[in-house]
Amino acid sequence: MKSMREGVVRRNVLSVLLASVLWVQSGFSAKADAIGAAAASQASASQKPTLREQVIQIPTGAQVEVRLLNKERFRGRLGEVSDEGFTVLIAQGNRIDTRKVVFGDVKSVKEIRKQRTALYVFLGVAMTLGLLLAVGFAIDAARGGR
Numbered sequence: 001m002k003s004m005r006e007g008v009v010r011r012n013v014l015s016v017l018l019a020s021v022l023w024v025q026s027g028f029s030a031k032a033d034a035i036g037a038a039a040a041s042q043a044s045a046s047q048k049p050t051l052r053e054q055v056i057q058i059p060t061g062a063q064v065e066v067r068l069l070n071k072e073r074f075r076g077r078l079g080e081v082s083d084e085g086f087t088v089l090i091a092q093g094n095r096i097d098t099r100k101v102v103f104g105d106v107k108s109v110k111e112i113r114k115q116r117t118a119l120y121v122f123l124g125v126a127m128t129l130g131l132l133l134a135v136g137f138a139i140d141a142a143r144g145g146r
Contacts, residue, residue: 009142063112
């Protein structure tokens with residue numbers, strides 16, 4: 001009778017383990033699908049937005065990388081945006097310099113977004129370890145807590 005009960009517990013443990021792996025994987029898959037859909041919608045736009053329109057869409061205070069036509073490149077936080085250009089706040093040691101940039105001098109501006117891949121991997125590993133620990137306790141309790 002005990003071996004049959006252990007077999008049922010093992011089957012339940014495997015079911016829970018597989019379900020959790022599929023659940024974590026579906027979260028990563030959904031994020032990838034959302035990124036793909038966003039890229040497809042940008043590609044389907046019939047007209048590329050102007051540089052000014054791109055800069056206006058970036059929130060004030062966001063980290064940006066600016067590439068100029070003279071091949072100069074710098075990073076900072078987006079400041080005020082006007083019809084002629086925009087400002088970038090650049091940290092230089094203990095002080096913050098404000099640099100005014102004219103749209104005519106700019107090759108590209110892009111928002112720098114921090115990637116959270118390490119966080120997602122850590123959460124997936126932590127959830128899996130927590131699940132395995134819970135399963136271990138369940139098996140130990142089913143065996144009578146030797």
